[in-house]
Amino acid sequence: MSESFPRLSARTRRFTLGVPRGFTISPDGGRVVFLRTKSGTDPVTCLWELDTETHVERLVVDPRTLQSDEENLPPEERARRERSREAAGGVVAYTTDTAVTTASFALSGALHVTDLASGATRRLDTPGAVIDPRLSPDGRHVSYVTGGALRVQDLVTGDDRALAEPESGTVTYGLAEFIAAEELDRMRGHWWSPSGDALLVERSDEAPVQEWHIADPANPGRPPVAQRYPAAGTPNAATELFVLGLDGSRVAVPYDEEYLVTAAWDSHALSIVTLTRDQRTMRLFTVDPATGASTLVREDTDPAWVDIITGVPAHLDDGSLVWVANGEGGHRLFVGDRAVTPPTLQVRAVLDVDHDSVLFSASGDPTEIQLWTWDGHSLLPVSTRSGVFSGRMAGGVGVLTEQSLDDEGVSTTVVRRDGMAVPIPSYAERPGLDLRVSIGRAGKRELATAVVLPSWYESGSGKLPVLMDPYGGPHGQRVLNRRGAFLESQWFAEQGFAVVVADGRGTPGRGTAWERAVLNDLATPALEDQIDALQGVAEQYPDDLDLSRVAIRGWSFGGFLAALAVLRRPDVFHAAVAGAPVTDWRLYDTGYTERYLGHPDEQPDVYDKSSLFADADKLERPLLLVHGLADDNVVAAHTLRLSSALLSAGRPHSVLPLSGVTHMTPQEVVAENLLLLQVEFLKKALG
Known part of the structure; x- marks a missing residue:
């Protein structure tokens, strides 16, 4: 008997296991190193290498042969994986030297180094559990963090020493602080110099950050876990930068802004990017590593916020600078001082710079993410089919990943210099669903919308209850031209729903004005756009959608939006499942919340307008609140306080607490039964 979709989705980590990822191309383009599990249900990630000339693929590191214990992760590593939404185990991250001859990685807090040619792997002695090991460019040293100290080990002599040790229990060297990892897309806190004789290192002190406690009510014998959480309007961690030399030197790199966005150290410059607390000014500096003195290279400002x-x-x-900045309503690629992309092409990320060529992803249509290169003279499309693409480029060799509605899973191809395509197979499981997804535009704002119908449904044979299935938050997107985006939606459709997925204002791919329409109001535009999409789809499918039975479900911002929908518009929405919802934005973090709503002390009315508490007495529809009690991102207090407000108002509702579950809900049984319980609740609520 085959597994049900909910169980298979849970076992496969939503069908991500077995998919190649984490690519590194050797400088000559002859080899590609990557990560992949051995099957679509195997959670242990291995390190592999492909020879691009012979097409031979080789298993380099299998963690099971190294006696790794995935249950014994240090707390800092668990937190890092939660921030990066890492669902697998094994070698989930690695670094190499510039020549890509050696790799380093951590397994269960133990430091390992592998010779890629032979596959010989050795475990190095360290004084404690290791976080984020990074090889020096010359491959002579490996840096890592343990116990808050930044240490370096000489791979030839075995000498291991601390370059910086924490002055107190709230200090760490070499790691990204919470806001950087969760909201600024920065997962690292130290960078090697090109010559391998020094590092740029972040010092983070969480002493100013308020202390919260994450309890486990199901196990009253366990003490609560203390956590520093920078909620909106409260102090962030204090961060500093230092250049630490292997000779013991220490040079401060001062900066005045609240946030360190990123840093880069190449043969041309040591660069840092900073952002003010209100996120309206971003500055790029070059730094003299000998003195710490910085020179302003460029400053980008925006009356709303500057995008990262x-x-x-x-x-x-x-030496020409590669940068992305807003211009004429779009996110544009700049080389030097010149914009080389039109404002209609929304640049999403720079993926690689290979000598004089830039590989980047961008959208003309917001439902597509295409690959382009700038070769110093002109823009050239790399991807030519409809879909969602990403990639890497080095030594004239490219790695392309492709997803679309037409094909299942993720396709990965290495494109050699001679144009020959070499596939890297995926071992991902097949979901076993027949997708029936139509992507188009709906409503007066022409919102990107997907309509998902049951595979067995015959149009006009009887109207279906509707399930809105949004994320709906700024900079988050659901409607993309790839099958993986709609697997859960299709499964819900198979249970008898017409599922509608819509991206409203604030989502990427349609320009800066569209994204900034949510400034100072995270509630009204998001809710208006879901209603707009629903009404637009109903006009397109007049014989198929039953608007007297409309439910909405979502997680995180989607959970906030689902609860908001039944509280403020019970005339449209008749039931809701709100998973891990943000209910009061004063309880969410500084980096995300203040970007859109400003400082709560300066704009309390803005926070009140986007809060759910004032609407608690309006609830007249079935509402299921779901929350993991171990969630350290959207803490359970969000749901518990809303439940208290609803109780005080005499409004019946349901609460499902998930003991020991974080924001990711990685546990198989929990993930499976959550889907089943949602269907049961929604069917009962809609009659």
């Missing part, structure tokens, strides 16, 4: 685009700053071989 990954992959920059970077440099061409001639």
Whole structure:
């Protein structure tokens, strides 16, 4: 008997196991190193290498042969995986030297180094559990963090020493602080110099950050876990930068802004990017590593916020700066001082710079993410089919990943210099669903919308209850031209729903004005756009949608939107499942919340307008609140306080607490039964 979709989705981590990822191309383009599990249900990630000339693929590191214990992760590593939404185990991250001859990685807190040619792997002695090991460019040293200290080990002599040790229990060297990892797309806190004789290192002190406690009510004998959480309007961690030399030198790199967005150290410059607390001014500096003195290279400002685009700053071989900035209503690629992309092409990320060529992803149509290169003279499309693409490029060799509605899973291809395509197979499981998805535009705002119908449904044979299935938050997107985006939606459709997925204002791919329409109001535009999409789809499918039975479900911001919908518009929405919802934005973090709503002390009315509490007495529809009690991102207090407000108002509702579950809900049984319970609740609520 085959497994049900909910169980298979849970076992496969939503069908991500077995998919190649984490690519590194050798400088000559002859080899590609990557991560992949051995099957679509195997959660242990291995390290592999492909020879691009012979097409031979080789298993380099299998963690099971190294006696790795995935249950014994240090707390800092568990937190890092939660921030990066890492669902697998094994070698989930690695670094190499510049020549891509050696790799380093951590397994269960133990430091390992592998010779890629032979596959010989050795475990190195360290004084404690290891976080984020990084090889020096020359492959001579490996840096890592343990116990808050930044340490370096000489791979030839075995000498291991601390370059910086924490002055107190709230200090760490070499790690990204919570806001950087959760909201600024920065997962690292130390960077090697090109010559391998020094590192740029972040010092983070969480002492200013308020302390919260994450309890486990199901196990009253366990003490609550203390957590520093920078809620909106409260202090962030204090961050500093230092250049630490292997010779013991220490040079401060001062900066005045609240946030360190990123840093980069190449043969042209040591660069840092900073952002003010209100996120309206971003500055790029070059730094003299000998003195710490910085020189302003460029400053980008915006009356709403400046967007963070990954992959920059970077440099061409001639030293020209590669950057992405807003211009004429679009996110545009700049080389030097010149915009080389039109404002109609929304640049999403710079993926690689290979000598004089830039590989980047961008959208003309917001439902597509295409690959382009700038070769110093002109823009050239890399991807030519409809879909969602990503990739890497080095040594004239490219790695392309492709997803679409037409094909199942993720397709990965290595494109050699001679144009020959070499596939890297995926071992992902097949979901076993017949997708019936139509992507188009709906409503007066022409919202990107997907309509998902049951595979067995005959149009006009009887109207279906409707399930809105949004994320709906700014910079988050659901409607993309790839099958993986709609697997859960299709499964819900198979249970008898017409599922509608819509991306409203604030979502990427339609320009800066569209994204900034949510400034100072995270509630009204998001809710208006879901209603607009629903009404637009109903006009397109007049014989298929029953608007007297409309439900909505969502997680995180989607959970907030689902609860908001039944509270403020019970005339449209008749039931809701709100998973891990943000209910009061004063309880959410600084980096995300203040970007859109400002400081709560300066704009309390803005926060009140986007809160759910004032609407608690309006509830007249079935509402199921679901929350993991171990969630350290959207803490359970959000749901518990809303439940208290509803109880005080005498409004019946349901609460499903998930003991020991974080924001990711990775546990198989929990993930499976959550889907089943949602269907049961929605069918009962809609009659």
